[in-house]
Amino acid sequence: MLDKERPDLVHICTPPFTHTAQVVECLEAGAWVWCEKPLCLSLAEFDAIAAAEGAAGPYSSVVFQHRFGSGAHHLRSLMAEGVLGRPLVALWRDHLVPRPPAYYEVPWRGTWASEGGGPTMGHGIHQMDMMLSILGEWEEIRAMAGRLDRDVETEDVSMAMVRFSSGAMASVVNSVLSPREQSYLRFDFAQATVELRHLYGYANADWSSTSQAWSPPQDVPSSHAAQLGELLDAFERGERPTGQRRRGPQDHGAGDAACTPRR
Numbered sequence: 001m002l003d004k005e006r007p008d009l010v011h012i013c014t015p016p017f018t019h020t021a022q023v024v025e026c027l028e029a030g031a032w033v034w035c036e037k038p039l040c041l042s043l044a045e046f047d048a049i050a051a052a053e054g055a056a057g058p059y060s061s062v063v064f065q066h067r068f069g070s071g072a073h074h075l076r077s078l079m080a081e082g083v084l085g086r087p088l089v090a091l092w093r094d095h096l097v098p099r100p101p102a103y104y105e106v107p108w109r110g111t112w113a114s115e116g117g118g119p120t121m122g123h124g125i126h127q128m129d130m131m132l133s134i135l136g137e138w139e140e141i142r143a144m145a146g147r148l149d150r151d152v153e154t155e156d157v158s159m160a161m162v163r164f165s166s167g168a169m170a171s172v173v174n175s176v177l178s179p180r181e182q183s184y185l186r187f188d189f190a191q192a193t194v195e196l197r198h199l200y201g202y203a204n205a206d207w208s209s210t211s212q213a214w215s216p217p218q219d220v221p222s223s224h225a226a227q228l229g230e231l232l233d234a235f236e237r238g239e240r241p242t243g244q245r246r247r248g249p250q251d252h253g254a255g256d257a258a259c260t261p262r263r
């Protein structure tokens with residue numbers, strides 16, 4: 001199909017362990033790529049993808065729809081305007097329900113080789129990406145992972161403490177052990193608190209803030225559509241898609257299995 005149809009853009013929706021080879025093949029055929037998370041399972045795979053991109057495209061990008069809703073855009077604009085003050089403390093909690101055993105019967109779920117991790121790579125990765133898009137580069141992480149209840153090879157819960165380059169500190173929980181499901185994010189700035197409670201996607205009504213300035217414009221829920229619009233605009237301009245970051249210097253030395261796609 002790559003030879004015959006010469007696609008401009010390929011959306012890769014296959015299981016995680018297939019991503020790197022498929023992304024590289026598409027890039028080498030001249031197609032831009034929009035790949036479902038996780039982009040890849042190791043830093044070496046990440047480097048192979050980066051090497052297959054051209055200096056002026058084609059580019060690869062990852063489906064991280066939560067950073068593209070109007071609430072996240074509004075928060076980043078208020079931060080850029082200096083309205084909220086310095087970011088100080090953040091919490092994000094991804095409490096998802098226990099998956100039924102049938103969920104893990106799909107052959108690619110629940111193993112390090114096929115999925116690269118458990119809920120941290122498969123679910124919490126969306127909240128972590130949004131947090132990075134808001135708080136910027138991280139400098140230090142201390143983390144623990146455990147397998148408390150599910151019959152899987154990977155973790156079913158992970159917790160981390162993160163220090164960002166700005167000095168802000170965050171606490172993170174990713175779990176698929178929580179009978180009451182909720183993704184909760186809280187950002188405490190010097191002048192205001194901003195909170196988000198949602199489940200697999202948010203609209204403006206899911207956000208709240210103590211700031212009088214909090215007033216997101218038109219409601220653009222976090223969604224594939226919201227990200228795709230921005231990706232296609234970048235494609236037309238021939239520019240690297242917004243929010244898609246290259247691997248930073250702080251990624252060196254991170255454990256390979258802990259690779260988080262950072263674009």
Ligand SMILES: NC(=O)c1ccc[n+]([C@@H]2O[C@H](COP(=O)([O-])OP(=O)(O)OC[C@H]3O[C@@H](n4cnc5c(N)ncnc54)[C@H](O)[C@@H]3O)[C@@H](O)[C@H]2O)c1
Pocket residue numbers: 013014015016018036037038063064065106122
């Ligand atoms: N962005 C999101 O919110 C979101 C939500 C769900 C899943 N995902 C991601 O999407 C991807 C797919 O997840 P899913 O739940 O749809 O999986 P799935 O198992 O339901 O579907 C995967 C599909 O890929 C096909 N496939 C498998 N190997 C292939 C290969 N080598 N070449 C071509 N096709 C192949 C399978 O036949 C199947 O149709 C995963 O990376 C997952 O993490 C993202």
